[in-house]
Amino acid sequence: QQPVQSPQAVILREGEDAVINCSSSKALYSVHWYRQKHGEAPVFLMILLKGGEQKGHEKISASFNEKKQQSSLYLTASQLSYSGTYFCGTFDHTGGFKTIFGAGTRLFVKA
Amino acid sequence: EAGVTQSPTHLIKTRGQQATLRCSPISGHTSVYWYQQALGLGLQFLLWYDEGEERNRGNFPPRFSGRQFPNYSSELNVNALELEDSALYLCASSSGTGEGYEQYFGPGTRLTVT
Numbered sequence: 586q587q588p589v590q591s592p593q594a595v596i597l598r599e600g601e602d603a604v605i606n607c608s609s610s611k612a613l614y615s616v617h618w619y620r621q622k623h624g625e626a627p628v629f630l631m632i633l634l635k636g637g638e639q640k641g642h643e644k645i646s647a648s649f650n651e652k653k654q655q656s657s658l659y660l661t662a663s664q665l666s667y668s669g670t671y672f673c674g675t676f677d678h679t680g681g682f683k684t685i686f687g688a689g690t691r692l693f694v695k696a
Numbered sequence: 697e698a699g700v701t702q703s704p705t706h707l708i709k710t711r712g713q714q715a716t717l718r719c720s721p722i723s724g725h726t727s728v729y730w731y732q733q734a735l736g737l738g739l740q741f742l743l744w745y746d747e748g749e750e751r752n753r754g755n756f757p758p759r760f761s762g763r764q765f766p767n768y769s770s771e772l773n774v775n776a777l778e779l780e781d782s783a784l785y786l787c788a789s790s791s792g793t794g795e796g797y798e799q800y801f802g803p804g805t806r807l808t809v810t
Binding site for chain 1: 700729731737738739740741744751752754786788793794795796798799800801802803804
């Protein structure tokens with residue numbers, strides 16, 4: 586089951602904040618976040634694990650609510666370089682381990 | 697440290713032909729993942745290889761296949777190409793298996809089927 590991301594798209598002015606949400610209908614052990622700039626490969630941002638462990642980008646913050654099966658990515662004081670599509674990834678263990686990504690949230694930061 | 701590399705960058709094929717895409721993971725990474733990203737869409741899981749074995753595959757027909765070599769590089773083969781196979785194919789590697797390991801993506805191979 587693909588995780589659901591919201592919003593689908595957001596436009597910000599430089600310096601503004603944004604929150605991107607990711608929710609799953611299944612119990613989660615972890616959530617991964619990636620950013621993909623136009624024409625480039627996705628880049629790892631952060632992993633949030635059940636139990637509170639996190640690793641990733643120092644300037645990015647995120648939360649993981651295990652009970653609600655949700656994660657949120659917080660982008661504060663946005664910069665032009667934050668523009669891109671943000672994907673959250675979860676894992677499906679049905680029939681074997683595989684990564685499932687949300688449809689993505691397109692973020693555009695303008696000057 | 698060199699990142700994940702993929703070749704070729706672009707590939708143009710005719711419907712019915714076969715395509716071979718290649719991926720070299722980051723040195724020391726044993727897991728390789730393949731994803732299909734159709735234009736404007738998200739990442740669809742294709743295949744996962746670890747230690748030379750296929751560990752899992754996504755909901756794709758059998759004409760999508762691949763392998764992982766002893767040096768952990770990987771190859772994705774797509775037989776009997778169809779127009780809807782046109783997409784960006786991304787390879788990613790990780791240093792371990794499990795949900796605690798991030799994936800590092802290569803630049804992708806843009807496959808166009810005409």
